[in-house]
Amino acid sequence: xxxxxxxxxxxxxxxxxxxxxxxxxxxxxxxxxxxxxxxxxxxxxxxxxxxxxxxxxxxxxxxxxxxxxxxxxxxxxxxxxxxxxxxxxxxxxxxxxxxxxxxxxxxxxxxxxxxxxxxxxxxxxxxxxxxxxxxxxxxxxxxxxxxxxxxxxxxxxxxxxxxxxxxxxxxxxxxxxxxxxxxxxxxxxxxxxxxxxxxxxxxxxxxxxxxxxxxxxxxxxxxxxxxxxxxxxxxxxxxxxxxxxxxxxxxxxxxxxxxxxxxxxxxxxxxxxxxxxxxxxxxxxxxxxxxxxxxxxxxxxxxxxxxxxxxxxxxxxxxxxxxxxxxxxxxxxxxxxxxxxxxxxxxxxxxxxxxxxxxxxxxxxxxxxxxxxxxxxxxxxxxxxxxxxxxxxxxxxxxxxxxxxxxxxxxxxxxxxxxxxxxxxxxxxxxxxxxxxxxxxxxxxxxxxxxxxxxxxxxxxxxxxxxxxxxxxxxxxxxxxxxxxxxxxxxxxxxxxxxxxxxxxxxxxxxxxxxxxxxxxxxxxxxxxxxxxxxxxxxxxxxxxxxxx
Numbered sequence: 389x390x391x392x393x394x395x396x397x398x399x400x401x402x403x404x405x406x407x408x409x410x411x412x413x414x415x416x417x418x419x420x421x422x423x424x425x426x427x428x429x430x431x432x433x434x435x436x437x438x439x440x441x442x443x444x445x446x447x448x449x450x451x452x453x454x455x456x457x458x459x460x461x462x463x464x465x466x467x468x469x470x471x472x473x474x475x476x477x478x479x480x481x482x483x484x485x486x487x488x489x490x491x492x493x494x495x496x497x498x499x500x501x502x503x504x505x506x507x508x509x510x511x512x513x514x515x516x517x518x519x520x521x522x523x524x525x526x527x528x529x530x531x532x533x534x535x536x537x538x539x540x541x542x543x544x545x546x547x548x549x550x551x552x553x554x555x556x557x558x559x560x561x562x563x564x565x566x567x568x569x570x571x572x573x574x575x576x577x578x579x580x581x582x583x584x585x586x587x588x589x590x591x592x593x594x595x596x597x598x599x600x601x602x603x604x605x606x607x608x609x610x611x612x613x614x615x616x617x618x619x620x621x622x623x624x625x626x627x628x629x630x631x632x633x634x635x636x637x638x639x640x641x642x643x644x645x646x647x648x649x650x651x652x653x654x655x656x657x658x659x660x661x662x663x664x665x666x667x668x669x670x671x672x673x674x675x676x677x678x679x680x681x682x683x684x685x686x687x688x689x690x691x692x693x694x695x696x697x698x699x700x701x702x703x704x705x706x707x708x709x710x711x712x713x714x715x716x717x718x719x720x721x722x723x724x725x726x727x728x729x730x731x732x733x734x735x736x737x738x739x740x741x742x743x744x745x746x747x748x749x750x751x752x753x754x755x756x757x758x759x760x761x762x763x764x765x766x767x768x769x770x771x772x773x774x775x776x777x778x779x780x781x782x783x784x785x786x787x788x789x790x791x792x793x794x795x796x797x798x799x800x801x802x803x804x805x806x807x808x809x810x811x812x813x814x815x816x817x818x819x820x821x822x823x824x825x826x827x828x829x830x831x832x833x834x835x836x837x838x839x840x841x842x843x844x845x846x847x848x849x850x851x852x853x854x855x856x857x858x859x860x861x862x863x864x865x866x867x868x869x870x871x872x873x874x875x876x877x878x879x880x881x882x883x884x885x886x887x888x889x890x891x892x893x894x895x896x897x898x899x900x901x902x903x904x905x906x907x908x909x910x911x912x913x914x915x916x917x918x919x920x921x922x923x924x925x926x927x928x929x930x931x932x933x934x935x936x937x
Contacts, residue, residue: 397425397757398832400483400710403444404797404821429757431905438903439746441792441826445914448822448922453815454933458804461816464932465800469711471928477715478793479785481837484710493703493806500705507677514670515851518663525659532656535649541568542642546649557646570602573634587630594623601627608632671848703806711798712837714830716790717921719912740791740900742831743775751832759832763839774838778831785834786827791901792913793830794921797821818929822922824914826901 395401402425429436430443454461472480489497539546543563547556579586591597600617607613608631613624743752752759752771760766778785786793799819806812825833902908929935 396759396761397429398442398751398759398829398836399762400797402426403442403823404799404819432910434905436750437905438901440751440829441824441901441909442829443824443909443914444821445824445910445918448824448914448918450820450926452818452820452926452929452933452935454818454929454935455813455815456933458812458814461802461814461933464929465709465802465816465818467932468798468925468928472713472925475715475924477713478787479834480711480713482709483712483837483840484708486708487706489705490703493705493804496703496705496804504677507673511670511673511677514666514673518666518670521659521663521666525656525663528652528656528659532649532652535645535652538572538641538645539649541565541572542645544642544646546646546653556650567602569638570604570634573637574598574601577637578630578633587626590626594619594626597623597626601630604631606631606635608635667848670851671845674848674851675844705804706802707804708799708801711800712795712833713798714793714795715921716787717792717794717824717913717917718790719792719908719916740827742779742786742828744828744900747828747832751828752835759836759839762836763843766839770842771835774835775831778834778838786830791827793825793827794917795823795825795830795833796921796925797823798925820922820925820929822917824909824917828901 405426426442426444428434430441431437469480487500489500491497541564543560543565545558545560547558574587579588583589587598587601594600596619600619600623603617604613604627607616608628610621610624610628613619613627614621617624617627619627748771750758753766753768755761777783781788797819799821800816801819802814802816804812804814902913
């Protein structure tokens with residue numbers, strides 16, 4: 389049984405808590421249940437302040453609850469998602485979706501069930517095709533292994549990069565296994581020559597016939613064989629005939645073996661590609677089927693409690709969607725006051741790397757708060773590969789030299805209903821959670837998204853019978869220090885010395901992100917984000933829903 393997932397410090401459940409910040413944490417160590425975990429580490433007196441920023445002000449959360457005629461709120465939601473792209477958000481990703489329809493809502497209920505049944509039929513057909521393809525692949529691979537064994541007997545090696553047929557094959561005469569070839573000839577060729585001709589059938593006349601054949605070289609002269617092997621003339625004649633057949637078989641079988649091996653490799657590659665195609669074809673079907681998962685299947689008790697007016701005797705349809713959206717944010721007067729430390733660091737090392745050693749050790753692989761709590765299978769190799777993918781220019785998820793981002797968790801919980809009188813309504817709760825975060829925190833959230841994708845891929849692979857294809861590696865932390873790292877270490881020691889004397893030294897602080905919570909983060913960054921990022925989303929929903937008009 390897989391171990392249950394645990395919340396890590398940047399989990400949505402923690403980020404979406406409204407009481408995450410309530411002043412500096414005092415005294416006891418807080419946990420996620422009392423809502424002070426973010427405050428303790430990222431707040432005004434946070435232990436991690438400057439190394440990472442994840443600030444969710446109480447004011448940057450709102451819930452909008454409009455009720456409209458059917459279809460209007462669904463269109464509003466789709467319009468918002470399109471508008472976010474027009475506002476050039478770096479990413480707009482759907483993270484989850486559930487749907488629940490009561491049988492009393494006949495039209496909607498039957499459409500939903502029909503879609504699920506059609507998708508299930510396609511998935512079953514796809515799984516059957518994949519199962520057959522995998523069975524065929526296993527047979528082909530068995531033949532490939534057998535032919536490779538024969539190639540080893542001939543001392544042949546196939547070079548895939550060979551430009552011509554001659555360069556595609558290399559032969560090492562020293563590795564030719566003559567003994568194995570003679571054994572194959574006896575078992576699989578000579579045994580089928582006839583009842584009274586095969587060596588196995590006439591061994592009763594010459595008990596050492598097979599042993600003598602195995603000791604032979606390329607000699608076929610009868611008299612020389614009599615002297616060399618010390619056998620009778622009759623046996624020497626039989627051995628001479630079998631040896632000629634053996635030499636001829638080798639000449640014919642070697643080129644045929646090369647041809648068959650190349651063909652079988654092509655068939656294996658073709659079947660392997662077809663399995664991948666089947667997988668890619670079935671994957672969106674499975675995803676769509678999971679997205680049509682009914683809310684009562686996820687958590688029936690919580691669902692009934694939260695949707696308090698939901699009744700199976702009434703015509704209701706409920707749909708819940710969660711979206712992540714983020715865009716870089718640059719505050720005004722960025723390089724003034726305490727922000728000047730950022731300029732000094734940039735001059736020392738260039739753009740700040742989001743996957744620094746502290747981020748890896750604490751937010752990704754930290755056993756107490758890191759992402760590995762939620763995904764215990766995380767490995768250094770997988771994380772390295774994903775970071776390269778997520779931070780590449782083609783991904784367009786982050787922007788070079790942009791250290792801060794406005795991150796939003798958008799929750800939409802929509803209910804459609806029809807009364808016995810025929811009147812219909814549509815009601816929705818739009819939850820908007822705004823979070824100001826540094827680049828390394830955003831990277832961890834993107835890794836969380838990628839990890840969810842990998843788990844879904846593994847789920848699909850398990851359904852297809854492919855299994856996990858990712859190798860496990862042991863995590864070992866990389867320790868890299870550049871010029872800037874040495875500068876930070878030097879000034880860090882100076883700061884410690886001055887701090888012990890009650891002094892401070894603010895030319896260059898040993899942390900890559902803003903540390904001045906009250907003057908810089910609160911008054912400049914968060915206030916600007918609320919005006920330029922948070923309020924446009926809120927105003928868009930209100931204006932389209934007709935609130936305040």
